[in-house]
Amino acid sequence: MNTDINLLLRTDEEALRRQKRTKTLNLIAIIFLSGVAATSLFIFLLIQIINPSSIKKEQNDVIEKISQFQNKQAKLFILNNRIDNIEKILQNRRDLAKVTSFLLAKIPGRLFIEDLEVDDKTVVITAYSTSLSAIGELINNLTETVRKKEIISSLTLSTLVFDEGKNSYQVSLKAQF
Amino acid sequence: MNEKINEDLKSLKFIFERNKSYILPSIIIVVCIILFLQFVIPQFRVLFAAQEEARLASLKLQILKENLNVLANTDERTLDSRLKILNLALPLNKDFSAILNSIYYAAQKTGVNLGNFSFQIGDLADIKKNDGFPSISLAIPINANAVGVNSFVQTMSKTVPISEVTVIKIKNIASSIKISFYYKSLGPSDYKKDLRINPISQKGLGIINKLSEFGNVSGFGQIPISTSSSKQSESSF
Numbered sequence: 035m036n037t038d039i040n041l042l043l044r045t046d047e048e049a050l051r052r053q054k055r056t057k058t059l060n061l062i063a064i065i066f067l068s069g070v071a072a073t074s075l076f077i078f079l080l081i082q083i084i085n086p087s088s089i090k091k092e093q094n095d096v097i098e099k100i101s102q103f104q105n106k107q108a109k110l111f112i113l114n115n116r117i118d119n120i121e122k123i124l125q126n127r128r129d130l131a132k133v134t135s136f137l138l139a140k141i142p143g144r145l146f147i148e149d150l151e152v153d154d155k156t157v158v159i160t161a162y163s164t165s166l167s168a169i170g171e172l173i174n175n176l177t178e179t180v181r182k183k184e185i186i187s188s189l190t191l192s193t194l195v196f197d198e199g200k201n202s203y204q205v206s207l208k209a210q211f
Numbered sequence: 212m213n214e215k216i217n218e219d220l221k222s223l224k225f226i227f228e229r230n231k232s233y234i235l236p237s238i239i240i241v242v243c244i245i246l247f248l249q250f251v252i253p254q255f256r257v258l259f260a261a262q263e264e265a266r267l268a269s270l271k272l273q274i275l276k277e278n279l280n281v282l283a284n285t286d287e288r289t290l291d292s293r294l295k296i297l298n299l300a301l302p303l304n305k306d307f308s309a310i311l312n313s314i315y316y317a318a319q320k321t322g323v324n325l326g327n328f329s330f331q332i333g334d335l336a337d338i339k340k341n342d343g344f345p346s347i348s349l350a351i352p353i354n355a356n357a358v359g360v361n362s363f364v365q366t367m368s369k370t371v372p373i374s375e376v377t378v379i380k381i382k383n384i385a386s387s388i389k390i391s392f393y394y395k396s397l398g399p400s401d402y403k404k405d406l407r408i409n410p411i412s413q414k415g416l417g418i419i420n421k422l423s424e425f426g427n428v429s430g431f432g433q434i435p436i437s438t439s440s441s442k443q444s445e446s447s448f
């Protein structure tokens with residue numbers, strides 16, 4: 035018979051191992067329980083601290099004070115609104131007087147304007163003169179303007195005719211901005 | 212048969228007896244996991260939502276405090292005079308008397324003779340130009356040469372209400388221009404109580420100063436709509 039077989043000892047070892055396992059499991063359960071409780075309590079306290087009701091109360095106080103200046107508030111709002119809109123209009127509106135002044139300055143003295151039409155896209159000039167050189171000077175002046183990209187970007191000679199009745203040359207030019 | 216059942220019960224009892232110390236901690240662990248998933252995680256969401264709400268509330272409070280500060284430091288009389296200039300420049304609605312005033316002011320100042328003109332209120336009032344600004348357009352015949360017309364247009368560009376000349380037609384003496392007078396009403400959704408109120412910017416003050424130098428701002432309302440001028444213009448056509 036083998037004397038190494040000790041059933042009693044083996045039982046004790048197993049009981050010890052089970053006891054140890056139970057202790058570990060109990061410890062994990064306690065850690066879990068306290069962890070959940072602590073986290074929950076911590077979050078609850080944080081929510082209570084963050085609670086914006088005090089801020090809202092302060093907001094209401096300020097709103098009440100602002101309501102005393104309601105007229106001023108509305109006026110200031112309209113004022114800023116007007117400024118924004120006026121700024122947009124002033125930025126975008128085309129100054130046709132400037133265009134006309136510029137073009138009139140380019141017209142030689144011997145040339146007479148019969149018709150000058152300016153809109154937001156085109157300029158149509160109809161002029162007459164007894165001298166072809168005055169017409170040539172006008173075309174040169176305007177061509178130079180196109181070349182320098184000053185105000186107008188293209189120029190078309192629409193008509194150039196001799197009017198026997200008036201004994202003068204009539205020119206019609208079309209320019210685009 | 213009964214003996215076998217008894218044996219099974221005995222073995223179950225034995226297993227229970229052997230593992231009963233594990234049962235309670237295991238249940239606690241499972242319950243804790245369920246509690247964490249069902250309550251703690253949603254609590255985190257509530258916490259983040261509360262944080263966001265608090266952040267927005269403090270932001271709003273800050274805006275309100277700044278608004279209060281701006282309002283308390285604004286002089287109402289200065290505000291009124293500035294608002295008057297701006298409303299003359301860009302009326303809230305169709306201001307026909309202001310339009311007539313500005314046209315006759317420019318005519319008187321430049322010495323040009325105006326022809327008959329009429330407001331085309333119906334369809335033209337709805338035309339939206341220049342970034343969606345509503346405007347009233349009218350064609351004005353002018354009995355003047357190119358220099359006179361140009362001078363009139365220049366004066367109109369520095370007269371309130373703000374206008375834009377869109378067409379200039381110059382003939383020997385009978386010229387005409389097409390002009391649009393802008394106005395802009397306040398949208399119903401534009402005004403909000405908790406919106407930031409900005410004090411007048413330097414750019415805004417610059418615009419007000421520029422407008423205050425415009426033709427008929429200071430004497431607005433004092434310039435009578437000259438009946439002689441209109442009679443003159445009527446007789447000239």
